Amino acid sequence: MSKSKETPAQIIKRLEKELADEKLKNMVLNTMIDISDSQYGTQIRKKFSPKPSEASGRKKE
Numbered sequence: 001m002s003k004s005k006e007t008p009a010q011i012i013k014r015l016e017k018e019l020a021d022e023k024l025k026n027m028v029l030n031t032m033i034d035i036s037d038s039q040y041g042t043q044i045r046k047k048f049s050p051k052p053s054e055a056s057g058r059k060k061e
Helices: 008-040
Strands: none
Touching: none
16 A cells, blocks of 8 residues: 555554564664673673763864
């Protein structure tokens, strides 16, 4: 069915399915990262810091 001819109910149903699929994909990827971290000692997740450290070597002039 063409997306332009979807009824609001059909759109909602399609979007709910897409959301469920993405949540499952996210869970699988996070599980894969957890397994990799525990079995291989990797650190795949990026650590975010609130601001760059003062020792980063960059100076504003």
